[in-house]
Amino acid sequence: MEAIVIGAGIGGLAAALSLRRAGCDVTLVEQSPRFTEIGAGIQLAPNATRVLRRLGLLDAVAAHATRPSHAEFRTWSDGAEICRYALGRAVEEEFGAPYLQVHRADLHRALTAGVPSGSVRLDTVAVGIDQDDASARVTTASGERLRADLVVAADGIRSAARQWLFGADEAVFTGLAAYRALLPAGEVADLDLPDFGVWLGPGRHFVHYWVRRRELLNVVAVFEAAAGRESWTARAEPGEQLGEFAGWDTRVRSVLERAGRMFRYGLHTRTPLTRWHTGRVTLLGDSAHAMVPFQAQGAAQAILDAAVLGEVVAAATPAAVPDALGRYVRRRLTAATSMQAASARAGDDFHLPDGPEARARDARMTAHAAEHRFLPQSTAWAADVLDERAPS
Template identity: 75%
Template sequence: MRAIVVGAGIGGLAATLSLRRAGHEVTLVERTPRFAEVGAGIQLAPNATRVLRRLGVLDAVAAWAVRPARVCFRTWSDGTDVCSHLLGREVEEEFGAPYLLLHRADLHQVLAAAVPSGSVRLDTTVVGVDQDDGAAYVTTASGERLGADVVVAADGIRSAARQWLFGADEALFSHTAAYRALLPAAAVADLDLPELGVWMGPGRHFVHYWVRRGELLNTVAVFTAEAAQESWTARAEPGEQLCEFAGWDPRVLGVLERAGQVLRYGIHTRAPLARWNVGRVTLLGDSAHATVPFLAQGAAQAIMDAAVLGEVLTDAAPADVPAALDRYVHRRLATATSSQAGAARAGEDFHLPDGPAAEARDARMAAYAAGHRFMPQAAGWTADAGDGPTAPV
């Protein structure tokens, strides 16, 4: 069969590799003129890395990554340890794939390198999608009409294809924003920082972990906000992050103070859909289920989408596509929607005000850690290519 994938982000690249692995001819259409380094850190749990192994790219991805020994949860004001969970060798033995920390651009580069250049059309903007009984089509800004047996819209949180399929519906501001920065390892060598740390406080939380083989510290300082631009490149005002996190543990403030370029990113999401597909066209990744990042599952869920899409279309004939896409959505929608809801609840949990509610959260988390080696959401890591629930924190 012939497939067109719209959007060359992580989801679109993974979908391209998965469909090629299923034996199909794939054209990947991307509006930007070249692949560029964007974003910052990303966490990949075993549900995602297991798929990357199947796609033949895990070793190349792991070569850029850090494998943390554990994740530590701490209180905001003095860094008191609430609990920790194992993430290293024990996770790989239990779930059959590693937990990796890496720069988003490094993951993107590995995935892009695995797609033959002849299958990619850069600098090509899609302005419409339509279909008939025998094929689906995308129309480009230059007036071309490209046809295929299936069209996969992986065009991100601001998906135009989502509106073409299901009508107008805007990205939703989560009332949270994040300061993002990358610091050289030498700049924070004197600070007592765990490999992967989550600091919880009133209306805010702070996450840090190593990326790019440990050369850089990725930091994400999340705070409640009335409004914020959804942009990977908008810069914060000098010192703005220090004012927002005034009074936090000196180690957190030390990281924020030493950060050079700090980006201010408004966190948006999309309302869950009852379905992602119409006929021969389907959504994938953020276009279907963009989520807040508080379970670190956004990219993983897109990669899982790609795996299931490839499975349902393996050995499929053109006439089978609409029914196969129904199976894809049936297998993935509940899990992705559960992950969205769990991530939102995790953010609320991290941001509880000091007092009885936060004390109860800390006690609950500590009690869970005393009886379980792995985080609650690890229940979703056992799923093979998307079957099974994703538990909230």
């Protein structure tokens, strides 16, 4: 079986590894001329780390990660604790895999190390896909036509392949933007910060946690905005974040001030699809189901897509690829689409104005933490998509 994966982000690399594990000869096509350290923190819940263990990469990722003991939710103005949810050892015992917080570059590096360099085509831009009953072909900007039994489009939230397959469909701006930064531990050592904090306020929320074994504090500050560019590298105006978070707890403002000029990006999603594949070509990850990050499941859902894809392809012949992709979509579409919706609802809940609705939310969260111990999205962590009968 020959496969082409378009896009060497988290989802594309995980797909390449899962397909190689399934016995495929994989070509990974990436438009960037080189891999660079980009992005910031990613949270990996047990549904994702379980897949990394299956791929033989969990130890490599965990070596550079942080394992928070719990998550604290706090009020915006004075930092009063609303509730806390168990993570750490409790999560590992309950769900059979750890909850990790990791720098995106460290996760990307671990995934990249598992893909033979000869399988990766950097500086290669895909400009079209076509197919017939026997094969699928990717056309590159240089005019080359690459043939395979299967094509996986993991080309991100701005997926060109999605438009080639299903027509014009742009990413949707959510009305929210975020500042982000990484601060060395020494720059915030004097602040009384929880190890993993989520601060909730009217129209805004603020998240921080440690990555790189507590060497760096990852900071994300989400706010309502009239417009926002989807970019890893766009910079906010100097001090802009302090105006957006005026009146917030002094610890939050101290972190934002010490962060200096922060990166700023608009939060976008994609409209849910009723199918992800056509014949021998399928979408995966953000190209299929880009979501806001308020359940910390974007990367995890792409990794789960890759795991299921590998399983269905392992059981298929080249002639049966279209049927296998149909099984992949049936196993993943509902769950991923549900997580998209849950993430959007969480953002609405986080941003309630002070008053009765916010107090009712806080009471619900406190009751849930007391009864269930774990974050509400932990129901998704327990839904194991892996076929444990499949060989490791």
